[in-house]
Amino acid sequence: MNEGIFYAQNNNMHYNISLPPAHLSSFVQYFWQVQVDFANKKNFTHISTASSCSGLQFYFEGGFGNAQNSSFVSFEKAAVFHGQTNSPEDFITNGSAGIFGVKFYPFAVPLLFGVPATELTNQILTLDILLGSEGTALIERIYTARDFTERVGATSQFLINQMDVTKPLDGRIVDAVHLINLRNGITDLASLLKKVSLSERQFERKFNEMIGFTPKSYAKIVRFEYAKNCFETNTQSFTDIATLCGYYDQAHFNRDFKALSGHTPKAYHRNYSALKPDV
CATH class of the missing domain: 1.10.10.60 (Homeodomain-like)
Incomplete structure (x- = not known):
């Protein structure tokens, strides 16, 4: 699920975007956050289109379900890596929800995760599986952050530590x-x-x-x-x-x-x- 587009019945939606600090700008495009709040419980849809880039998403409030899946698989309180993908999906929620995300440049995967990008194409992996205890610690920092600015700061510091400068890009x-x-x-x-x-x-x-x-x-x-x-x-x-x-x-x-x-x-x-x- 990437940031795609969001649509709903009214404008009870807040979107934030922030460019990365200079030392991350070579592989992070931007940080983003969307929050929706619907007292009327009308369905809110997120169109997640094919994307040339990978990213991280933290569902810190409420949750989304896969609109194509009859079992309504939930992303509630989830933190995932979403690989670059040529496969679109729609996700829905019928209440309050909040997502914080990071959009990478296409060549970020080998530098950040130490594997060929092909291994993560069309993959959605929870951060504790992908990153182990470090991923779990990041999730906790994001969930306890007070606002968008704190989430950007915590994720920026994590990515600085995660970056493998010994593997130069071609x-x-x-x-x-x-x-x-x-x-x-x-x-x-x-x-x-x-x-x-x-x-x-x-x-x-x-x-x-x-x-x-x-x-x-x-x-x-x-x-x-x-x-x-x-x-x-x-x-x-x-x-x-x-x-x-x-x-x-x-x-x-x-x-x-x-x-x-x-x-x-x-x-x-x-x-x-x-x-x-x-x-």
Whole structure:
């Protein structure tokens, strides 16, 4: 479950975001927190889309359940690592809930957790399982923190201690990631190979180990994220967005968007724009 989008019946929702301190900015994008409070018990939905990046989430108040699972698996009082993913899910709650999260850069996993990113793709792991006693201690600090600022401080200190500076990142892969991001996923393998001066096989192996996806799959998700951002920041038509994002045609755009968000472009845009209730 990543930060995705949230929609509900009214505006009883508070969202905070904070950039990391300078010494974490190479692998942490930002810290975020959302709190919702509904006395009327209307369902509140979190659309967790495919994401090119991994992150941490702490459910410090209330809980969310998987909307697709009839048994309503709960994230109440949970703390999890959510790997980079190409699989969308919807989560719901019908009362008060609070989530604090950290969004990493794509190449953070090997540096922070000492394993190839491929091992954590599409994985949701509790922090006590992933990090042992250190994860348990972090959970306690987050749950006892008084506010967003204290949660950011506690998590920042933990990440500083967790970072393995003895494992330098491959600058060629970092450069390739930055290029894909700069081009909003609209790129091709040939241009990336020229940039990194590696054989195709070497490049794909190294990229997969560090990022958790092949270059092609990563670019596909980045392009989807760009299209999603276009929905959220302007009023262009679906056709114009599809063209801007380099899709061959509207059908291709619709198919990719549904696969990576779980919703058609029209339904996603409606939920984001109108904050529709899930009833």
